[in-house]
Amino acid sequence: MATIEDVAKLAGLSRTTVSRVINDQPYVTDEKRQRIIQAMDDLGYVPNSSARRLRSQKTETIAVLLPRLTNPFFGNLIEAMEEKASEWGYQVIVCQTHDSKKKEMDYLQLLKTKQVDGVILASLVNDWKDVEPFLESGPIVFCNEYMDKACIPMVHMDHKQAAYDATIHLLEQDCRQICYVTGGPESHLSRKRKEGFIKALNEFGLHFEENLSIDWAINVSDGQKVFHMINNELPHVDGVFTGSDEVAAGLIYEAASSDWVIPEDLAVVGFDNQMVSLLMVPSVTTVEQPVKQMADKTVEVLIQQLLHPGALAPNRYVYPHQLLVRNSTKRKKLSIQ
Structure with a gap:
């Protein structure tokens, strides 16, 4: 394996000059720089990037x-x-x-x-x-x-506006018992989405109902569980806002397996415009982020x-x-x- 000394010897220059070229430092003429680059190519020499980063304190x-x-x-x-x-x-x-x-x-x-x-x-x-x-x-x-x-x-x-727009859409489809489904620990982002959801409900004269809120769903499997919870405990629900297309897909899949008709029996909105939202039957209404x-x-x-x-x-x-x-x-x- 070639070393910096080998490059210096082949180029006919000092090790210090070779080091300056490797570290892209000034005070090296174009002619010498080209000789060193050519020698590195001929020898197949690859500079030690880790060492360079340590010297520059940059990773x-x-x-x-x-x-x-x-x-x-x-x-x-x-x-x-x-x-x-x-x-x-x-x-x-x-x-x-x-x-x-x-x-x-x-x-x-x-x-x-x-x-x-x-x-x-x-x-x-x-x-x-x-x-x-x-x-x-x-x-x-x-x-x-x-x-x-x-x-x-x-x-x-603007996650608040996005959740508001999605919820308004559900309300315009005559949904009045809308389940709010999210997952993971509460964050500023999740709080903003919830604010948008509640704002939309209030504009239609409705109020947020805690028993229609689910805060543990993050994937397809969870979406399936959400459907069974709705089917067994919340049969009056006619719309669902989810914070993930994965959750929406699991919910829709399980609903179809139980002979529910989407969206007539249950309208569902996802989030993020993931590929699964297009592959599902029916395709999933969703919020697309840039x-x-x-x-x-x-x-x-x-x-x-x-x-x-x-x-x-x-x-x-x-x-x-x-x-x-x-x-x-x-x-x-x-x-x-």
Whole structure:
């Protein structure tokens, strides 16, 4: 295996000059730089990137904290972030917290111990006061999740408005007993969705009923359980707002297996416009988040903070959502088609 000494010998230059070229330092003529690059190519020499990073105190690595990668929304978010980060010469590591406060704090230690340059929080279960001290070690940016009292950049959509729009749609389909289904620990994001749901109900003269609220559903299996709960305990429910297309898909699948007709017997709204929402029969009405735009902006904002520390204000970037109306809520008597 070739060494830096071999490169210096083949190029006819000093080891110091070779090191300057490897670390992209000045004071090397173009002619010498080209000789060194040619020698490296001829020898198949690959610089030790880890050593370079240690010398520069930069890891060129970003940590993204999220609940679970099996959720397609977060999978798509990470894919877009990795693509954008690579354009800047950065890599992304994924840290699944599984909504554990301890895991979240453990992963934040990566910033404190200089194993990553910055952190993107796609979710948050700890109190902000416990996370804020980590800003002394590097930049943190919210993406998807957001918190009014946090003084850092935030990239997200308006979840309150999205939940409001989805609920208004159910109400316009003559749903009056609507079950509110969410999952995971309560966060600022989940509270905003609930506020939007309640606001829509109130505008139709209805009130939020705690017995129509389910707060433990996060996947397809949970969606199936939600249906059986409705069937056995809440048969008067005629509409469901879910915080996930996975939950909506499980609910719809199980309803069909029990000879319920969707949406005539039960109108269902999902969230995130995952692929499963199109594959289901009937297709699932859902809220689409601008994942690619949010991911790109988050990475850009974080890297700009790394390049220009303290130069950027903690702005909030709010992106529009879209309610995609499909067959899980289009009741025949109201359909114009």
